[in-house]
Amino acid sequence: MASRSILLLVFVINYSSGSLVPIEREDDTTIAVLLTTSSPQTITVTPTRPNTTICFDIVGCFNNNDPFNNANNELPQSPDFINTHFLLYTSLDETIPEILNYTDDSTIKNSKINPSLPFRIIVHGFTNNRDSAWISPLRQELFKKDPCNVLVVDWEHGAKFPFYQNAVANTRLVGKQLALLIKKIHDISGLAFDNVHCIGHSLGSHICGYASNPDDNSNDDTKFGRISGLDPAGPFFEGKNKAVRLDKGDAKFVDSIHTNTEVAFGLGLGMKEACGHIDFYANGGTSQPGCPSIGNLISSVLGGQSESAYEQSSCSHGRAHGYFIESINAKCPYTAFPCHDYKSFIEGKCIDPPCSGTGCGYMGFTSPFSNGRGTMYLNTRSTYPFCGEQ
Numbered sequence: 001m002a003s004r005s006i007l008l009l010v011f012v013i014n015y016s017s018g019s020l021v022p023i024e025r026e027d028d029t030t031i032a033v034l035l036t037t038s039s040p041q042t043i044t045v046t047p048t049r050p051n052t053t054i055c056f057d058i059v060g061c062f063n064n065n066d067p068f069n070n071a072n073n074e075l076p077q078s079p080d081f082i083n084t085h086f087l088l089y090t091s092l093d094e095t096i097p098e099i100l101n102y103t104d105d106s107t108i109k110n111s112k113i114n115p116s117l118p119f120r121i122i123v124h125g126f127t128n129n130r131d132s133a134w135i136s137p138l139r140q141e142l143f144k145k146d147p148c149n150v151l152v153v154d155w156e157h158g159a160k161f162p163f164y165q166n167a168v169a170n171t172r173l174v175g176k177q178l179a180l181l182i183k184k185i186h187d188i189s190g191l192a193f194d195n196v197h198c199i200g201h202s203l204g205s206h207i208c209g210y211a212s213n214p215d216d217n218s219n220d221d222t223k224f225g226r227i228s229g230l231d232p233a234g235p236f237f238e239g240k241n242k243a244v245r246l247d248k249g250d251a252k253f254v255d256s257i258h259t260n261t262e263v264a265f266g267l268g269l270g271m272k273e274a275c276g277h278i279d280f281y282a283n284g285g286t287s288q289p290g291c292p293s294i295g296n297l298i299s300s301v302l303g304g305q306s307e308s309a310y311e312q313s314s315c316s317h318g319r320a321h322g323y324f325i326e327s328i329n330a331k332c333p334y335t336a337f338p339c340h341d342y343k344s345f346i347e348g349k350c351i352d353p354p355c356s357g358t359g360c361g362y363m364g365f366t367s368p369f370s371n372g373r374g375t376m377y378l379n380t381r382s383t384y385p386f387c388g389e390q
Helices: 105-109 135-145 164-189 203-212 294-302 306-329 342-346
Strands: 019-022 030-035 041-045 053-056 060-063 085-090 093-100 119-123 149-154 196-201 226-230 253-258 278-282 335-338 374-378
Touching: 060 164, 093 105, 093 135, 093 149, 105 164, 119 135, 119 164, 119 203, 135 149, 135 306, 164 203, 196 203, 196 306, 203 226, 226 306, 253 306, 278 306
Parallel strands: 119 149, 119 196, 196 226, 226 253, 253 278, 278 374
Antiparallel strands: 019 030, 030 041, 053 060, 085 093, 085 149, 335 374
16 A cells, blocks of 8 residues: 555544545545445545635635644635525514524614523534524523524535535634624624623534634623533544634633543544533533444444444434533533543542532533533433433
């Protein structure tokens, strides 16, 4: 085999369609086979681009100089190609959305936005869209909690399979678009930035960070009140400069739920490193109970059992939004405990019934109302309802 060959180890990258298996090529292009419930597909990781800058009307310019070379030097695709839609739901109409546009002030002026109510944003990740199964339940639970505005960000065309690195690069542009829209809403309606809560799953977590802190040094007065990262995407973000990933400096309060951070063999869709004021590692943060284990996934991939591979690639990663949705109106508080690591936690060395000292945390919607900060661990049930006593 020529020395130029590239071997891509098992790298689970598609959130809803399957899992990747390595093959080798004697050129500069890495190809991986995607096992699905129907037939194999391929995903291409292209060679690194040279350093350059690309500019678009209104949203401005983007370069791939360090640290923005994390997507293999890929640059965002055009706003016309990504075709981002902003769908506003309000307490006056919880089911039929209004379409907002940062280039058309009339869509904001004529909308039913109530700036005195919480403004909550939902942002999906790779291969998802406005119709993904978790979006509607999350929106419904938010309205059940209290009157509010809910904005769903649909960037489906920029998040499509098979080019994950393009989707990573596109998070910057979608984040900038969202930042422009929220600034317009602030200027027109008087919406306070503190009233904004951005809830992002996977790549959507990083979009929330870009939107709240577009220049990585934004004035605190213009940062969102809160960002909730639901298993923030790990590939191309893990270990990178905080300017290109979600970080606690991106909002007044940042909470993250980690559910799929397994690093063995490169597996894991979520980011392992802490990125918030409080980070919850549910069941250790790797694979979740009721979901296939990493060992099972490897066996399934090597054995060509695409059904099992599909389940693992989506189950643990998606459990983050399942936990968050349940936490909004549940009586069970998802109590989590500060601990050095998960091993110490399961050995009972960190559970403090009174939650004294640094304090316990509440995973999910109510996390700002706990005293706990830092790294937290908790266990969950394997089936709904997931929240249970520790």
